[in-house]
Amino acid sequence: MFQYDFIQNAFAAAGIVAVVSGIVGYFLVMRGQTFAGHALSHIGFAGATGAGLIGLAPLWGLIGFTLAAGIAMGVLSERISNRDVAIGVVLALALGFGLLFLHYYTSFATQATALLFGNVLAVDHGMIATLAVLGVITLVALAAIMRPLIFASLQPELAEAKGVPLRFVSTAFLAVVALAVSECAQIVGVLLVFTLMVGPPAAAQRLTTGLWSGLALAALLALAEAWLGITVAYYTDWPVSFCIACLSALGYFAALAAPAWQTRRRNADHANESA
């Protein structure tokens, strides 16, 4: 299947995005902010359709809107970002606006499906280059704030006492999430960013207890699920995003079951020893 350019492009783009999504998503899961990530992608939908209306590439509208929303959430943190209801209302409003912009947008149906569910098979070389640059920016920014971010996530009261600027760190992190969401939406669409940003990192956290091993596993799982998803889609003709979503769910539930199985085995060992 690699004789086709579009498959090569899809593998390259999905590879870049999966690694970024897995790593950024690891911290999203650690901080319990997955819903905020989901909301950012929906807000991005309004940005993408709005950009289409004024003749810009959807990606820039996506980035503009998610970045603005991520920074706003960070600045208003105590009042809004951890409140599910407020986020839910804003999220629904953003989707509504997305629909309005689409209404005035000529290529209605194809564009909407691509934005909502992704269209990795239509990625070209220009997009791959853009995704690579964005991916590097995202990871460098994350690396710059990683140490205080982990401290602030695990023990906010102590981090504050030790001089970590909590609000700045959480705002910078949401900006990083906004970039990652924008990239991720190019592959699996705004509705399915969870498949790469939450499924693999959540599975990795079930399976590891170390930070670096967890990050590596999250990135690897996301990469494996993205590439395997494209492969399965190629041979079955099912939509790529559907295949990735299935693999992501499969990975997560398998990881949930694994520790239980380990515990049972350990208990069985104990029982044998004492017998």
Add this chain to the structure above:
Amino acid sequence: MNQVELDRVTLTLGERTVLADASLAIRAGEFIGVLGPNGAGKTTLMRAILGLLPPSAGTLRVFGRPPQRGDHSIGYLPQVRTVLPDLRVRGLDFIGASLHGQRWGLPSLTRHDRSMIEATLESVGARDLARRPLSEMSGGERQRLLLAQALIGQPKLLLLDEPLISLDARHQEVAIDVVRKVCRERGITVLFSAHELNQLLGTLDRVLYLGNGRAVLGTVDEVITAPVLSRLYGTDIEVVRAAGHIFVMSRGRDVETSAHQHDHNHGDEHEHHH
């Protein structure tokens, strides 16, 4: 030298005056039990000492100078509110994250950091917690981990905010013993806030009792008396001594026990209206 000195200090949270015109001095190496009803300002006072809340009036001095945020000579164990229950981070990484956690860049643990964490865990009898994930620790084990973390970096002053909450009676005694032993050995000054006076009776040097915007520091015999506590609670208080225990009663009810019960429902917003 006095480790902590308040000179006519007033602390306010928004509109509310938590502490008004309080003056007191805590000497080096003292073990101070910080007591008082919920909302009396135990946490607020600690945050002021940490440099997180500037006094609205008066002078607060820590180690003879104005408090500095991020002072490495202060170990802090915040009241546990935000430990995510499902967090599969092992103890070593949990404490590691707090080591130089205010610096930018990637987290890293040198061999020296690692051995320091392990030595500190050892000193509170919790060496095995380094390898175990947080989500599998009991309340007592987590508290021990947090205590070890507060002791890292040779602090001169230790602020422990309700370290006994969520521990059963046996683990509470163990926790007090560990703090006493480590701090006596190293000459660390301790502010230990708690709901219950009796468990700390054998350990503390002086009591700091907060209430009604006031603070009284003194020996147990000076502070735990009907007139002083009546002033702090703003209601008639009786002090009953029996079998080596001290009971602080308001109209026949033990105020410490009732504070405990309320705590589960109201957190720290509770105020006494008797």
